Amino acid sequence: MDLAVIREIEQLKYRYLRSLDLKLWDDFAQTLTEDVDATYGERLQFSGRDRVVGYMRESLPGSIITLHQCHHPEIAVDGDTATGTWYLEDKVLVTEHRLMLTGASFYTDDYRRGERGWQIAKTRYIRTFEAMESLPESWNLLASRWATTPAG
Amino acid sequence: MDLAVIREIEQLKYRYLRSLDLKLWDDFAQTLTEDVDATYGERLQFSGRDRVVGYMRESLPGSIITLHQCHHPEIAVDGDTATGTWYLEDKVLVTEHRLMLTGASFYTDDYRRGERGWQIAKTRYIRTFEAMESLPESWNLLASRWATTPAG
């Protein structure tokens, strides 16, 4: 068990999730191989880094706040490739429509080590569940990193 | 601090939680010693692997979706035994009755290493809180791993 390599791969996954939720699309792109194959649930499937990043950039403006937290890493390394299973909990707040998506999934990933270090070569998840609800009238957003001060 | 052993124990816990939430009861059974002592909150107490597994198998059909995620491992190893503290967040969706349980707990576990590797010998948790609520009318399950297509 090469603990240092396993930790490098965990750090890669944390960078991927942090740059996703902070909408840092250039950093996000660097966590993926150019030929990455990404499948999120049953509806979203992408071939290639440009398509994944393009989709995220387009569909996640500041009015959509996301939370993607991955837990329980089970990682196996074999030379310059590795596989990993993670337990995702996610939440998406569509603030303009007062909708909230919540869900959980098991991710299975492939990782590859190249000139730019470890990157995600394949990522897919199967949901245990996904639900959508309207936020009740009493729900108030107190703070958002992407809030803009309305003009006076 | 034997980091490789600590990680082995973490992997055991992740297998336990993954097989629980995926309802893989044979895999779940293998994470427990035959004489395991399990106490979940104030209401559920079991002696022996067969009773724990039997209870879970009976009471968690596909219509009950569970999420058990454990965080913040604090693990101490002493030869072939070890102890661990974890911070659980859990959610139970009783889809047929549109009920949701949410809660958090601190787990304290004992682990034992034998012929089958590390297993959970004793597990118990004390809740910080547990709450139940009816899911509002606007809440819709979009996906469930255990959903069956209704006959046409």
Add this chain to the structure above:
Amino acid sequence: MDLAVIREIEQLKYRYLRSLDLKLWDDFAQTLTEDVDATYGERLQFSGRDRVVGYMRESLPGSIITLHQCHHPEIAVDGDTATGTWYLEDKVLVTEHRLMLTGASFYTDDYRRGERGWQIAKTRYIRTFEAMESLPESWNLLASRWATTPAG
């Protein structure tokens, strides 16, 4: 990458969060340097251990149940100092007023190693979001670690 030191720092953070949510204020105090600088979101800023601990002790009685779970540690060690980024999810239940706060934040911490081992020297977070809602009528607290049996 010194994995044993990184783990020590993680353990420190878990102790900090566990003693916070269990309201163990003396244990909580020991995770902080005497001159700690703590900034929680935009509203709360403290200089010095006594002020942080005093504020928490005052404002978090048993009727206020908190959950602070930190994920995705990205830690860099440099001798007797270290920095860390974490992804927090938190929930605060103000049971007497039936209010719930939920949110997520990225923490950036500084750690320092002294006579008492690693301690938190600086901690601050920026929220991705924070929301408040009234708990619906159907929401019932089934268990609380701090519940007192009402006199008969």
